[in-house]
Amino acid sequence: MEHPENSEEYKGLVVNKGIEQPSSVNPYLKRKPKKRQLSVAEFVDGITKGDVTILSQAVTLVESVKPEHQSVAQEVIEKCLPYSGNSIRVGISGVPGAGKSTSIDVFGLHVLEKGGKLAVLAIDPSSERSKGSILGDKTRMEQLSVHPKSFIRPSPSAGSLGGVARKTRETIILCEAAGFDKIFVETVGVGQSETAVHSMVDFFLLIQLAGTGDELQGIKRGIMEMADGIVINKADGDNLERAKLAATQFRNALHLFPAPESGWTPKVLTYSGFYNIGVKEVWDMVYEYICFVKENGYFEYRRNEQSKYWMYESINEQLRDSFYHNPKIEAMLQKKEQQVLSGNLTSFIAAKSLLDTYFEDLKM
Amino acid sequence: MEHPENSEEYKGLVVNKGIEQPSSVNPYLKRKPKKRQLSVAEFVDGITKGDVTILSQAVTLVESVKPEHQSVAQEVIEKCLPYSGNSIRVGISGVPGAGKSTSIDVFGLHVLEKGGKLAVLAIDPSSERSKGSILGDKTRMEQLSVHPKSFIRPSPSAGSLGGVARKTRETIILCEAAGFDKIFVETVGVGQSETAVHSMVDFFLLIQLAGTGDELQGIKRGIMEMADGIVINKADGDNLERAKLAATQFRNALHLFPAPESGWTPKVLTYSGFYNIGVKEVWDMVYEYICFVKENGYFEYRRNEQSKYWMYESINEQLRDSFYHNPKIEAMLQKKEQQVLSGNLTSFIAAKSLLDTYFEDLKM
Structure with a gap:
C-alpha cells in the first residue's frame, strides 16, 4: 500500500x-x-x-x-463471483401503504428461523429526490434491523434506474459471497423498477391490499404478470372477508394471463404481517416454487438469462449514455425534437441527422 | 414538375x-x-x-x-408530412384464429359507409420467415379488397421489428397525405409488435374470443393493458353466452389495472364479425373515444409523444445496430457471453470490455 x-x-x-x-x-x-x-x-x-x-x-x-x-x-x-449464487433471491414489491416494511420484518424473521443469513436490499430510483423513501429508515424493520444474521442496506441513490439496479445486482453478489443465503430485494410498486428487480430475483412476490370493492390498487402495467405469487396483506379482523374477496379477484385476473415460462402457476394467498398470520404459508409457497423450478431446470436457466440480460442491458445503457451525453448531441437534441413536434421533420430524419453528428464527432 | x-x-x-x-x-x-x-x-x-x-x-x-x-x-x-395527420388511426390486434381478417373486412365496410377512405396496413415482423402470415393474402378481406375507397398493404417483410414498424409508420404518413382518413394497423397478437402498433395509433382495439371456460387466451404480457377497447368476436348462436361471460371476465380483469393516462375507461364489447352483429357498437365506441380524447387534449398530446418516441426509438435502434453489427463486436460477443454464463466474468465487466473495443474501433 x-x-x-x-x-x-x-x-x-x-x-x-x-x-x-x-x-x-x-x-x-x-x-x-x-x-x-x-x-x-x-x-x-x-x-x-x-x-x-x-x-x-x-x-x-x-x-x-x-x-x-x-x-x-x-x-x-x-x-467474489465464484463464491456467489448460492442463495434464494426474492423480489418483494407493493404499493406504498401495503405494509411492505412490516411484512419484510416478519418474513425475514420467519426465514431466519431455519438458519442462514438474510440480506435485505432495495431498488428505488426515486430515492435521490425523496432522500430514500424506502429502507432509508432501518427502524421500520424493528426486529430485523437488530437481528445478528441480517444485513439491511438502503437503495443506492445515485443516478438512473439502470445504474441503481446494476449496483443492487452487484451488491447481491457481494452479499452471497459473504454467506447470505437469502436475499430480499424490496422495491416500491410504481413501475419500471419492478422490471429491474424481476430480472435479478428467483421469485417475485407482490404484496397487495384488499381494496374498497373492486377499485384499482395502483398496480402499474405489467407488474401483476411478473408476480410468481400475490399476497394480500392485512387479512385480519374486519378486513378478512375483503381480503379473501380480493384474493379471488386476483386469482380470476391471473387466469386471463398466459402461464409463465417457468411452468409455475402463480398463487394468491392472504396473510397479516401485523398479526403474523399466514406468513408460514407465504414462505411455503416460495420454497415450493424454488423446488419446482430447481427440478424442472428453470431456476438455472433463469439465472443464466438474467446474467445475459444484465450484460446486454449494461451495453445498451452505456451506448445511450455515450450518445445522449455527447455535448454536440446535447446542444442540438431539443431543437430536433421541436422540429419533429411541429411537423417539420420526420422522426427518422431527425434521428439520422443526430446520429450522423454523433458518429462524426466520435471519429475526431 | x-x-x-x-x-x-x-x-x-x-x-x-x-x-x-x-x-x-x-x-x-x-x-x-x-x-x-x-x-x-x-x-x-x-x-x-x-x-x-x-x-x-x-x-x-x-x-x-x-x-x-x-x-x-x-x-x-x-x-408529405405537412399533408398528414388528419386521420383516425386504429390498431387492431388479436391472436391467430380470433377472426381478425373477417372483422377488419366488416369494420372497414362499416367505417366507409360514412364516406372517406380507408388504408389497412400491417405489422408482422415474422412475415419474412412465414412469407407474410398476415395480410399477405388480400383475398382474406373479400369485400375491402375490391372496395374503391380502400388501400390494403401487407406488412413490410424486411428486417427487425423496429425496421418494420418504422416503415409502417412512414406508410401511414403517405396514406394520410393521399387523403386516407381512416387507418387500420393490423398486428398479430404475439407480443412485441403490439407495443410498436400501440405507439403509432390513436385507438388500440384488441379482438378476443370466448375461451372454453376461464382458460387462457394466449394474451401476452402487457397487451391487455394497452387496449382502449376489447371486443369479443363470434358472439353469435351457441357461443353468445360464452362470449358474454368472457366479456364480464375481461371487464373484471381490466378493473385491476390502473386507469389509462387518457382518462378513458377501456370498454369490453361483444360482436360477431361473421354475422355482422354489434359492429356499429364497436365503432361507436371508437368514435366516442376519439371525441373524448380530442376534447381533453390527449389526442394531440399522444400524437406528439408518439413522434418523439419514434425519434428516440430510431436513435436507440441505430445505436444498437452500429454496435452489434460491428465486426469486432460480432467476433467477440459470443465468447464474452459464455464467460458471463460460466460465472467467470461479471455482466458489467463483459459489457465494459466490449464497449471499449467498440469505441476504440470507431476512432480508427
Missing part, C-alpha cells in the same frame, strides 16, 4: 521517510485508518469470511461514482 | 424538347413508364392528389432496403 505522504490527497504534516511514526499520538495518523481503503485482496478475504463491516465498505465502493472506487469495486465483485 | 429528360434516371431515347411525343406507338416509351422512377416532386404530387398507384410505388420505395430508394423515400415522406 502507498505511504500516505506519497498520496496526492495527503495535505497534512510531512514526516521524513524511514522514521518510525508514533503510534496514535499524532492526530493526523488517528484519522488515517478511516481513510485508508482496503486492498482488493483484503476486501475479498473479509467478505468471504462474512465480515459485515467489510461487506458494508465494499457496497459503499460499489455505490460510489468515483472511477477509482469503481475499478476497485469491479475487481472485488469479480473475485 | 421536372421534365423526364432532365432527370438523371432517364436512360431512354432522347427526344428533342418541345416536340410532342407520340402517344404509345414507340415500344421504348411503352416500357419506360414502368422502369423510370418518379421524381420526388412527382411522387408528392401524385400522392397528394390521391393517386393510389403512385402511393403504392412510394410505399414500395419506403420498404426498399436500397439506399438510393431510401433517400428518395425519405424526401417524399418529409414533403
Whole structure:
C-alpha cells in the first residue's frame, strides 16, 4: 500500500521517510485508518469470511461514482463471483401503504428461523429526490434491523434506474459471497423498477391490499404478470372477508394471463404481517416454487438469462449514455425534437441527422 | 414538375424538347413508364392528389432496403408530412384464429359507409420467415379488397421489428397525405409488435374470443393493458353466452389495472364479425373515444409523444445496430457471453470490455 505522504490527497504534516511514526499520538495518523481503503485482496478475504463491516465498505465502493472506487469495486465483485449464487433471491414489491416494511420484518424473521443469513436490499430510483423513501429508515424493520444474521442496506441513490439496479445486482453478489443465503430485494410498486428487480430475483412476490370493492390498487402495467405469487396483506379482523374477496379477484385476473415460462402457476394467498398470520404459508409457497423450478431446470436457466440480460442491458445503457451525453448531441437534441413536434421533420430524419453528428464527432 | 429528360434516371431515347411525343406507338416509351422512377416532386404530387398507384410505388420505395430508394423515400415522406395527420388511426390486434381478417373486412365496410377512405396496413415482423402470415393474402378481406375507397398493404417483410414498424409508420404518413382518413394497423397478437402498433395509433382495439371456460387466451404480457377497447368476436348462436361471460371476465380483469393516462375507461364489447352483429357498437365506441380524447387534449398530446418516441426509438435502434453489427463486436460477443454464463466474468465487466473495443474501433 502507498505511504500516505506519497498520496496526492495527503495535505497534512510531512514526516521524513524511514522514521518510525508514533503510534496514535499524532492526530493526523488517528484519522488515517478511516481513510485508508482496503486492498482488493483484503476486501475479498473479509467478505468471504462474512465480515459485515467489510461487506458494508465494499457496497459503499460499489455505490460510489468515483472511477477509482469503481475499478476497485469491479475487481472485488469479480473475485467474489465464484463464491456467489448460492442463495434464494426474492423480489418483494407493493404499493406504498401495503405494509411492505412490516411484512419484510416478519418474513425475514420467519426465514431466519431455519438458519442462514438474510440480506435485505432495495431498488428505488426515486430515492435521490425523496432522500430514500424506502429502507432509508432501518427502524421500520424493528426486529430485523437488530437481528445478528441480517444485513439491511438502503437503495443506492445515485443516478438512473439502470445504474441503481446494476449496483443492487452487484451488491447481491457481494452479499452471497459473504454467506447470505437469502436475499430480499424490496422495491416500491410504481413501475419500471419492478422490471429491474424481476430480472435479478428467483421469485417475485407482490404484496397487495384488499381494496374498497373492486377499485384499482395502483398496480402499474405489467407488474401483476411478473408476480410468481400475490399476497394480500392485512387479512385480519374486519378486513378478512375483503381480503379473501380480493384474493379471488386476483386469482380470476391471473387466469386471463398466459402461464409463465417457468411452468409455475402463480398463487394468491392472504396473510397479516401485523398479526403474523399466514406468513408460514407465504414462505411455503416460495420454497415450493424454488423446488419446482430447481427440478424442472428453470431456476438455472433463469439465472443464466438474467446474467445475459444484465450484460446486454449494461451495453445498451452505456451506448445511450455515450450518445445522449455527447455535448454536440446535447446542444442540438431539443431543437430536433421541436422540429419533429411541429411537423417539420420526420422522426427518422431527425434521428439520422443526430446520429450522423454523433458518429462524426466520435471519429475526431 | 421536372421534365423526364432532365432527370438523371432517364436512360431512354432522347427526344428533342418541345416536340410532342407520340402517344404509345414507340415500344421504348411503352416500357419506360414502368422502369423510370418518379421524381420526388412527382411522387408528392401524385400522392397528394390521391393517386393510389403512385402511393403504392412510394410505399414500395419506403420498404426498399436500397439506399438510393431510401433517400428518395425519405424526401417524399418529409414533403408529405405537412399533408398528414388528419386521420383516425386504429390498431387492431388479436391472436391467430380470433377472426381478425373477417372483422377488419366488416369494420372497414362499416367505417366507409360514412364516406372517406380507408388504408389497412400491417405489422408482422415474422412475415419474412412465414412469407407474410398476415395480410399477405388480400383475398382474406373479400369485400375491402375490391372496395374503391380502400388501400390494403401487407406488412413490410424486411428486417427487425423496429425496421418494420418504422416503415409502417412512414406508410401511414403517405396514406394520410393521399387523403386516407381512416387507418387500420393490423398486428398479430404475439407480443412485441403490439407495443410498436400501440405507439403509432390513436385507438388500440384488441379482438378476443370466448375461451372454453376461464382458460387462457394466449394474451401476452402487457397487451391487455394497452387496449382502449376489447371486443369479443363470434358472439353469435351457441357461443353468445360464452362470449358474454368472457366479456364480464375481461371487464373484471381490466378493473385491476390502473386507469389509462387518457382518462378513458377501456370498454369490453361483444360482436360477431361473421354475422355482422354489434359492429356499429364497436365503432361507436371508437368514435366516442376519439371525441373524448380530442376534447381533453390527449389526442394531440399522444400524437406528439408518439413522434418523439419514434425519434428516440430510431436513435436507440441505430445505436444498437452500429454496435452489434460491428465486426469486432460480432467476433467477440459470443465468447464474452459464455464467460458471463460460466460465472467467470461479471455482466458489467463483459459489457465494459466490449464497449471499449467498440469505441476504440470507431476512432480508427
